[in-house]
Amino acid sequence: MTEKTPTSPRSGQKALKEVLGPIQGHILLARVLAVIASVLAIAPYVAFLELARLAAEGADRDRMMTVGMWLISAFCLRLLIYFIGLTITHFGDIKLGFVLRQRMINRLASAPLGWFTDTNSGRFRKSLHDDIAQIHQLVAHAPVDMTIAVVQPVVTLVFAFFVDYRLGLLAISAIIVYALTMMVQLRGMGDKTMEMDHRLGDVSATMLEFARGITVVKAFGVTGQAHGAYRRATKDFSVFYRGWCGPLLRLSAIGEAIVAVPLLLAINIGVGTLMVQAGWVSFAEVLTTTLIALTLPACITTFATAGWSYQLAGAAAHRIVTLLHTEQLPAATAPHLPSTYDVRFDDVSFSYRSDDTSDTAIDHVSFALPEGTVTALIGPSGSGKSTCACLLARFFDPTSGAVTIGGVDVASLSAEQLYRTVSFVLQNPKLIRASLHDNIALGRPDATRADVEAAAKAARIHDDILALPDGYDSVYGEEIFLSGGQAQRVAIARALLIDAPVLVLDEATAYADPENEALIQQALSTLARGRTVLVIGHRPEAIRGVDQVVVLESGRLVASGTPAEVAAVNPYYAALAG
Missing domain, CATH: 3.40.50.300 (P-loop containing nucleotide triphosphate hydrolases)
Structure with missing residues (x-):
């Protein structure tokens, strides 16, 4: 029985929805906590502006210490909430692994014995261990990290626009170009991921086939011929991967250059200085929005990486669901054993x-x-x-x-x-x-x-x-x-x-x-x-x-x-x- 993978990203996402059902409560609670942690992310910027204002006014040390303590408290609270969210998702991951393995064992306990003769034990092991492990990143980290990657930029940019709409536009300008390059890179990612998974499966299958028959192959001196299928599979994968990733690497290099720290600093500090000279904003406000601008690329990268994890997890979830839907023999109805044995x-x-x-x-x-x-x-x-x-x-x-x-x-x-x-x-x-x-x-x-x-x-x-x-x-x-x-x-x-x-x-x-x-x-x-x-x-x-x-x-x-x-x-x- 051949191993199946999703034919489209949609089928993978549908399988994920079914697989993650037992821990939806964990995921929802972790996302709520991640939203709170994202809101608290503006604390350093608020504190920085307040400290700059107090310093300009010549405020006493006690008032500045109060702001500092408020900042430390907000920072510690954010860390605490973040780690509580991760703890919840990790416990959810442990629960999900237990539930899925239990469901697989219970399901296969009622499967026809012929299923085990038709199905490679490696496929069962892959679903029982490898595929569940593949979902770990999605369950244990993505709910918190992706929520923060979406909410935190919104919260900090709202604050940047609150400080000054011109500084807000300046902070977001380079990020828009970077986001566009990321969108181009991610276009068709789901289909390509499924194709990559399929081609890697071909490579693994031909390698395993060659390894199993190596004794006979070497005995008859046809190593090169038998090795041909593996070489063809690896060559096909190499051609596919280079054709897919080559243009993406060039595009990625352009995107990374746009949001490189020196360039972002030069743009925000340079234009911000002109605004200060024009009397529109203070230098403390420029520094605050510049710091916000520097955090945005990491959020976008986190979001893109999590998107890749979703695609891989979708393929794994599809294989798990296929196993969980294994045909079962009808339940027994005989009240007693046969009394004769013809x-x-x-x-x-x-x-x-x-x-x-x-x-x-x-x-x-x-x-x-x-x-x-x-x-x-x-x-x-x-x-x-x-x-x-x-x-x-x-x-x-x-x-x-x-x-x-x-x-x-x-x-x-x-x-x-x-x-x-x-x-x-x-x-x-x-x-x-x-x-x-x-x-x-x-x-x-x-x-x-x-x-x-x-x-x-x-x-x-x-x-x-x-x-x-x-x-x-x-x-x-x-x-x-x-x-x-x-x-x-x-x-x-x-x-x-x-x-x-x-x-x-x-x-x-x-x-x-x-x-x-x-x-x-x-x-x-x-x-x-x-x-x-x-x-x-x-x-x-x-x-x-x-x-x-x-x-x-x-x-x-x-x-x-x-x-x-x-x-x-x-x-x-x-x-x-x-």
């Missing part, structure tokens, strides 16, 4: 793309697995074998028809009910970063060490585990790693411990070496004893001794019956059985 596929059809009925993986398939028997499901690659196994384990729900166990539709069973009834051993066993004891006891956390060891012995993995330095307490993925065959036998031990009456084996020995394959086959024979078993395989060893055979081709049932009956009518099985 399995039936009743006119089952399924398409991996619900919007494309022409792309049907299995088409009106019906067959039965009598209780306590072993059924081999075979067919060419792409015939629908693994899809049937996925439907029985409820990785997905059928598009039409039903899969039942003991007459109970598996779609009506809760996850807990289903996986107490059905266990499965797949081609690629999944072990978690935990002790081998915990890996085996994953389906039965309350199992004793004796239960775990008994399952491991039956799965022919007990001796291998005891040979490890910490035995069953060895942590997989940190202290030790296992071969594919060993990991498969750990998975079989896990299935044995669950002791489910229905078992799905999906080519469980496909990648095992001969020694491991023999051990796995012994373990599987123990596991299958007394259970209703569906075996998927395309090698004679995997299906030897089964009770019945079902043959699929292109998603359709073409033969079923005992091995002898199917061998007589189906060339594919006859050739496979030898």
